[in-house]
Amino acid sequence: IKRIGVLTSGGDAPGMNAAIRAVVRTGLHHNLEVFGIYSGYLGLHQDDIKQLERHSVSDVITRGGTFLGSARFPEFKEEKVRVEAVENLKKHGIDALVVIGGDGSYMGAMRLTEMGFPCIGIPGTIDNDIAGTEFTIGFDTALNVAVEAIDRLRDTCSSHNRISVVEIMGRHCGDLTSSAAVAGGAEYVIVPEIAFDKHELIKQIHEGVAKGKKHAIVAICENVCDVNALAREIQESTGRDTRATILGHIQRGGTPTAQDRIMASRMGARAVELLLEGYGGRCVGLQNNQIVHHDIIDCIKHLKRPFNEEMYQLSNTLF
Ligand code: ATP
Numbered sequence: 679i680k681r682i683g684v685l686t687s688g689g690d691a692p693g694m695n696a697a698i699r700a701v702v703r704t705g706l707h708h709n710l711e712v713f714g715i716y717s718g719y720l721g722l723h724q725d726d727i728k729q730l731e732r733h734s735v736s737d738v739i740t741r742g743g744t745f746l747g748s749a750r751f752p753e754f755k756e757e758k759v760r761v762e763a764v765e766n767l768k769k770h771g772i773d774a775l776v777v778i779g780g781d782g783s784y785m786g787a788m789r790l791t792e793m794g795f796p797c798i799g800i801p802g803t804i805d806n807d808i809a810g811t812e813f814t815i816g817f818d819t820a821l822n823v824a825v826e827a828i829d830r831l832r833d834t835c836s837s838h839n840r841i842s843v844v845e846i847m848g849r850h851c852g853d854l855t856s857s858a859a860v861a862g863g864a865e866y867v868i869v870p871e872i873a874f875d876k877h878e879l880i881k882q883i884h885e886g887v888a889k890g891k892k893h894a895i896v897a898i899c900e901n902v903c904d905v906n907a908l909a910r911e912i913q914e915s916t917g918r919d920t921r922a923t924i925l926g927h928i929q930r931g932g933t934p935t936a937q938d939r940i941m942a943s944r945m946g947a948r949a950v951e952l953l954l955e956g957y958g959g960r961c962v963g964l965q966n967n968q969i970v971h972h973d974i975i976d977c978i979k980h981l982k983r984p985f986n987e988e989m990y991q992l993s994n995t996l997f
Pocket residue numbers: 687688689690719720749750751752753754755756779780781782783784785786787789802803805
């Protein structure tokens with residue numbers, strides 16, 4: 679291979695820029711030409727493709743988001759659209775691609791590999807919901823944002839004897855919530871992987887109040903229930919002022935942590951090496967602090983992401 683492309687797709691995540699930078703600089707190190715594809719698969723289809731130089735990725739390692747931009751482009755599931763996209767790649771002489779994104783982006787990468795364009799996937803999402811890796815790029819940064827938010831809520835809750843319900847992102851994966859609960863010392867944790875018993879939660883909060891607890895923090899993953907309604911019910915039942923806070927996209931922005939930058943750099947470099955070794959249709963991951971790679975289809979269809987039971991149990995033990 680002589681020319682490679684790189685794109686970011688799906689939801690953005692802090693650390694994606696560090697991964698792009700690693701792809702560009704590793705590529706240049708191996709005398710490849712590197713092209714940036716703007717706005718994910720949409721840009722691939724619209725031929726929004728520009729050559730990247732060493733300086734194109736200067737000063738991006740500290741920045742959240744993705745300077746290449748990202749987009750949802752469901753039309754990419756249609757073969758006709760992908761054929762047109764591949765024409766664009768051919769026009770630029772690009773023979774391999776690195777795709778940074780989530781499960782959906784991996785599917786697009788697999789389809790392109792099947793069409794003769796070797797692709798390597800890099801897991802980029804704050805949700806930590808991708809199989810084949812212990813951590814995804816952006817998770818650590820989002821976790822730190824969530825913990826800082828919990829710390830701040832704790833200060834004001836203690837001053838006012840208040841109960842706080844904090845909704846944390848993660849889509850259908852409780853990793854971010856249970857990790858934030860452990861690091862932030864939240865009293866109660868609710869994750870999608872464990873059935874939520876609202877009455878049991880309220881009973882436990884009652885017991886805490888009876889024991890003289892000054893505040894209570896409930897860390898709850900998004901998509902479990904309406905947190906404003908939950909806060910109202912807790913307030914009605916306990917008589918304590920209760921507020922819901924939805925952290926939302928605040929968790930998706932900001933300067934990536936050192937850990938996210940380092941992992942993204944390692945993954946980006948390895949992705950390019952894999953392409954040079956002749957691989958396609960693989961995705962990189964981090965396991966036992968080693969960079970590993972798996973078949974993309976295996977990763978999406980067969981490798982189930984294990985629920986982090988230990989973290990969940992720990993948050994329940996330490997409250
Ligand atoms: P996140 O987890 O952050 O949402 P994601 O990569 O899973 O990231 P999606 O919106 O599911 O986000 O997918 C991103 C893009 O990948 C889609 O907009 C589409 O262009 C492409 N894509 C998704 N599924 C497929 C598929 N089955 N075949 C081809 N392309 C796909």
